[in-house]
Amino acid sequence: MTASSESVKPRRRRAVWWTAGAAVCVIALTGGGLAAANAFGPPPAASEQQREYSTVPIEEGTLSGTRTMPGTLDYAASKDLPSGVGGVLTEVPDAGSQIGVGGALFAVDNVDVYLFHGALPAWRAFERGMGDGPDVKQLEENLKALGFFDEEPDEEFDWDTEAAIEAWQEATGQAETGRIDLGRVVFAPTDLRIAEVKAAVGDAIGPGVAAVKVSGLVKEVKAKLKLADQKLGVVGNQVQLQLPGGVQTTGTITAVGQPVEEENNGMSSVVVPVTIALDDPAAADGIQRANVTVDFPSETRENVLSVPVEALMAVPGGGFGVEIAKSDGTTELVAVEAGLFAGGRVEISGAGIEAGLDVVVPKQ
Template sequence: MTASPRSRRRVLVGVSAVAAVSLGVGVAAGTRITSPEDAAAKTAAPKASQITVPVEKKALSSKVVGRGDASFDGAVNLRVETSGLNTPAIVTGKVPTVGSTITEGKALLEITGRPVIGLAGVLPMYRTLSPGSQGPDVLQLEQTLDRLGLDPGEVDDEYDTDTSRAVERLYEKAGYDAPEPSEPLRQAVDQADKTVDQMKNALRQAKAQLKQAKDAKAKDTSVQQGAVDDAEENLADAQEALYEAEFKAGTPLPVSEVVYVKTLPRRVDDVKVERGGTVNGVVMSASGAALVVTVKVDAQTAERLKAGMAATLDLGEGTAVAGKVRRITRNGDQYDVVVAPNTLTAKQLALFRDANVRVTIPVKSTAGKVLAVPVAALSSGPDGGSRVEVLRDGKVELIPVTVGLSADGFAQVTPSGDAKLSEGDQVVVGT
């Protein structure tokens, strides 16, 4: 059967439509077909680029930074030796308040109506001193009296009459009567004085008898003369005994009336007694009048520090004050670095007392501004020397350098030989 012309046209149009659709699908599919090489190129990481920073010109300062608690320097416990008292050690007055100052030569407490005078010294008061005493504690006393301008005579280890008089002046300066010698010593003086009077009378009688014998024209007055000689000798012995008794009855220094502290003045931190109470052991604790901050560091850090180094103490908010390292002492596996402010106003003292303080101690610094690069920019060359990589005109140049002070992540560098390195040059710190 033969198709009509209209039927043939519909078939041709249908075939053309299918072909056009197939061509579109093919083109679309073709755009999505990628070779393995193209796929690898498209998924590969981008080529690494170099990270650079400019060479800077700056002052470098290596420092130790830490935090520590503020306190008053050198706390000590004060004890009064009361074994020499014949009555209970009752506190009768002069009880200090916390925060008050112990001053050398002044009474820091009153026990049984008598003062306990604070003096500076390293040997404790362990016995009553009196005329005739000898030893290093006497030497310490005389050195103290001399320092206070109380004139103990020759400064030696013997407690003599000059020492007694200086002790009297010490008590007078403190506002108290000087201590009295013991009753037996006073009685010995009275007895010696009476003996001197008796010997004087005996001498007068012997001389009178000698005179009578001579007036009577006695041929032999040897007996009477012998009696005078004996009486004169006895009087001399009695006067010597009186001098010795008076010497021994000079002003003593009772063991219970002095407390030695290594250094004065000091601040009272705590009081352990009250008026009317009995002294038993520690009466108070005291520290230095100067406020300090103690920072704990390890052994390696301690090796970089020494007494006298400048420091800054800071509470923040504009409270920084200048100070110095006072001392460094070992404390177990660590070291205590004690830093003291140079000066403090009353307001600053109130702020710093018992506060936790930031302490900065410069250890070493450059003399002005120097070329500096980040420590990460340094590398080691084949010869073991240091170098930096400088990016110039898209190319990397290796510049040998001598490394100086390192601080805060930067290092001082100086180009070696004919190499050139200037502020602003871009050094490679990574890729």
């Protein structure tokens, strides 16, 4: 907001203390004397220390309060990926590698374990004579996407399926058996990122032992709300995010978990986990993992009058007031009711208070 160029020297200001949400805010402003129309008392002596002030207009609009909580930015869907086959780990990608459909996740006994797309995990080998099922259709969809299957994918393992497997095996340097053993392909909904290498080349691993930790390619924010603030966690609501380096962006709540009990420094508390998707994923480019700040909207008032909190004064006898700058260079202290405090502003109302009137604030 742009302050007016006119400087005024209003009356000495009393300290203002208030509680807004979870934060206690303090304003201590001092000023010099100026003859003003003042219903609350005479102006101070001219010998008092003087300080320059400026004016800003009262604004009408929407005021939103927030509850600020810590959060963690990281790649989504991070989990250990157990091997489906046993043997010696002979190859593993570097941490940070991205694996697409048909790519190798790691190798056991010098045979790769491949990533295919799909929500259904593999639970049996793919071979001639197997029963029909959605896993067969899912396999054929991947073989078609890779260019090895020409027919319309269905749930039947037939000659076309076997031929497509053999063509894929030939292209990837495998033995051309027309069969895929259980554990040699891993189905995941999206491409994966190697988040961490869990075993070293040369290690013996058995089925169920994690060779790598994987994640999705998209970053998300995890935060925890206090039980008393759980109403702020609503799927679809937008939040404000502050990333490292002062980067400001927004996110949308995508999931709200059930309340869970956690212990911190010997104290137990119940929290509600919240997952947030970045509205602009590019805002987190170059950040692997970081602590962030999340502002959850807690209360919104529309069509209200507000001023910077610095404009609010304590008045004799209790209550609040603002100094209205008049056209003749004087000021008038007007009593107001203070409402919502949010974003460095405060909602005000009272007789004679309207949008566009200039109020006195400390000159920046």
